[in-house]
Amino acid sequence: MEKNPYIELAECLLSEEMVEYFEVVMVEKTLETLDVTLEERDNGFEGYKPGQLRPNGFYEESIVRNYPVRGRKMPFHIKRRRWVDVETGKSVSRRWDLVTKGTHFSKESAAFLKDMLGQIPDYGPLS
Template sequence: MRSQHDIDYKAVLSLFLPKGLLEYFEIIDFSDMGSYYLISLEENNEIPESLRHLNLQSKGFYPEITITDFPARDRTVYLKIRRRRWEDKNTGKTYHRDWNLVASGTRITAEFGSFLKELLKHS
């Protein structure tokens, strides 16, 4: 009989998502849409280190973006991303974490874009 072990599902899921994503985002929903998977992620309410000197408060999220990630099990994976924004209580200026989730000029993650570029070099 197999002994019961605690499984770190976050670690398992991180194998299928862009590296480091779950350090800053929480999975809030997952849907198997038949021909594709849809994973909804929301940025954690943690003020970036570089902005901690400011008097910031969470002001919700920027409009959701959907990006295409690396396929899994022959299905496209879409990531619905909600990026958090913070407002300086003193100035009213809005701040956010500097993300490079979307490759320049495309709607795919930077990690997947790098993978494709590397793949094309070898074809």
């Protein structure tokens, strides 16, 4: 099965860390945006034995701003996984440090904008 070219493009624009831990599952192109949906990969979880965690769906998606592409905003819709420890029944998830504090920009985008503009602009609501 041939891979969607928009998904391949999105993977090229992501940091190595993002590609390692998240899978691009959908890319939607509109006149104003190129929306990229990422789901956390089920790569196991450090500190737990195989079979100790059971998948338990995803948290509500978070939206992170990234560089615009050809005049289109390119938000990442990130779905983080959660698991349940079968021994204790407690919910388990990873903590990700994907955005610059106080913004909705990816770390790479925020660093680029701050370097180019001297500040990180406020583009208003994410919708």
